[in-house]
Amino acid sequence: MAVQFFGQYLLEKGIITAEQLLKVIEYQELQNLRIGDLAVRQGLLSENDAARVNQLQLSQDIRFGEAAIQLGVLEEVEVQILLTSQRNSHVYFGEAVALLRLAPRDEIRKALEEFTTEQATYERAAFDIPESVRLAPVVASYFDLSLKLLLRYWGVAAKPGEVITGLRELCLEGNAVEVRFSGDLAVRCFLAAPAGVAVKGGKNLLEAAEITPEDCIDLTKELANLVCGNLIARLSQEGQNATISPPEVVSSPVVLADEQAVRLEAATPYGSYTVAVAF
Amino acid sequence: MSGTKKILLVDDSGVATKVLESIIRGFEGYEIVGRAKNGAEGVKLYGELHPDVVLMDIVMPVMDGLKATQSILLIDQRAKVVVISSVGGARDTVVAALRLGAKSVIAKPYEAEAVRTVLDRL
Numbered sequence: 001m002a003v004q005f006f007g008q009y010l011l012e013k014g015i016i017t018a019e020q021l022l023k024v025i026e027y028q029e030l031q032n033l034r035i036g037d038l039a040v041r042q043g044l045l046s047e048n049d050a051a052r053v054n055q056l057q058l059s060q061d062i063r064f065g066e067a068a069i070q071l072g073v074l075e076e077v078e079v080q081i082l083l084t085s086q087r088n089s090h091v092y093f094g095e096a097v098a099l100l101r102l103a104p105r106d107e108i109r110k111a112l113e114e115f116t117t118e119q120a121t122y123e124r125a126a127f128d129i130p131e132s133v134r135l136a137p138v139v140a141s142y143f144d145l146s147l148k149l150l151l152r153y154w155g156v157a158a159k160p161g162e163v164i165t166g167l168r169e170l171c172l173e174g175n176a177v178e179v180r181f182s183g184d185l186a187v188r189c190f191l192a193a194p195a196g197v198a199v200k201g202g203k204n205l206l207e208a209a210e211i212t213p214e215d216c217i218d219l220t221k222e223l224a225n226l227v228c229g230n231l232i233a234r235l236s237q238e239g240q241n242a243t244i245s246p247p248e249v250v251s252s253p254v255v256l257a258d259e260q261a262v263r264l265e266a267a268t269p270y271g272s273y274t275v276a277v278a279f
Numbered sequence: 280m281s282g283t284k285k286i287l288l289v290d291d292s293g294v295a296t297k298v299l300e301s302i303i304r305g306f307e308g309y310e311i312v313g314r315a316k317n318g319a320e321g322v323k324l325y326g327e328l329h330p331d332v333v334l335m336d337i338v339m340p341v342m343d344g345l346k347a348t349q350s351i352l353l354i355d356q357r358a359k360v361v362v363i364s365s366v367g368g369a370r371d372t373v374v375a376a377l378r379l380g381a382k383s384v385i386a387k388p389y390e391a392e393a394v395r396t397v398l399d400r401l
Binding site for chain 1 (some may be wrong): 291292293294297298301307337339340364370371372374377378381382383384385386387388393396397399400
């Protein structure tokens with residue numbers, strides 16, 4: 001299950017209903033103040049200054065605290081106090097479910113333990129991506145998820161090779177698809193699986209003896225969708241919002257105009273599996 | 280056939296549809312009556328087939344699942360739409376779908392038990 005949000009986990013397990021999930025979200029929105037609102041409530045910022053900070057934050061894509069310090073309306077120590085206060089008063093989803101008496105505490109605790117165990121399989125692997133590559137953490141995350149989900153859902157283990165940076169042209173073998181990101185992050189993510197890898201994945205997933213070439217393309221699109229969807233979830237946990245386009249088949253080589261790409265090739269028993277990000 | 284619930288599947292991925300079909304075929308009391316490849320087709324088929332449940336993918340070409348959910352609920356506010364979240368359960372997408380009126384959410388890749396729980400609770 002690719003659930004990365006505890007509320008959805010509880011919903012899928014039938015522990016809460018959709019209406020109850022929305023009720024919890026509303027409760028959290030009331031309780032969990034954003035740092036700017038907290039600063040205003042604690043009298044550290046005027047509403048006017050908070051609005052100026054918000055504006056700077058949006059225009060420069062920086063954190064609220066950094067923007068406030070830059071404008072000279074908050075000291076660094078005040079930002080630290082606010083962040084601690086925000087962390088300490090945060091009501092987590094499971095806690096809110098219990099506070100609203102929507103499910104017994106024991107049941108929530110047990111579900112949280114199961115959810116956390118499942119999530120552990122999504123912990124990040126470290127990739128040696130040079131800091132000179134803009135968006136290196138996002139690239140590392142994408143590569144990591146691509147390999148993990150390939151193993152988890154297609155049953156194909158891939159051994160990562162070298163990370164190649166600064167590419168102006170991408171050579172992709174087999175069924176190659178592209179997913180475009182928009183929003184806070186405008187990148188193009190590529191994923192290419194040779195026919196043998198997709199056939200193995202198809203057999204694993206569909207439990208079918210025969211996998212057609214159309215199925216192989218469809219499977220590759222679906223895997224790309226899944227990887228990028230999980231990447232979005234990770235980004236959203238870090239406060240970055242992005243949306244993705246449906247995966248599209250691309251033909252190799254992909255010539256990049258004003259962008260450059262980072263590519264990782266991974267060896268599998270069925271041929272080389274390639275993932276890349278252009279930015 | 281009384282009591283059998285009619286299901287409409289809306290997903291651009293043929294493979295994902297096949298997987299979901301094979302899961303639902305294992306359940307008693309449910310019948311798949313239609314398949315659509317995008318949200319617009321899903322809205323059209325909803326009007327023709329009047330299914331009891333719509334299982335709707337989110338990221339699709341032509342019309343995405345959130346817009347299609349909204350359109351179906353405009354036609355029939357009692358429609359039971361369950362969105363399929365392939366976006367890793369991203370909190371905002373799940374909440375947006377439920378706020379639009381979706382009854383529940385199922386995560387991709389599918390787990391038979393989760394699909395069953397969600398369908399049975401509708």
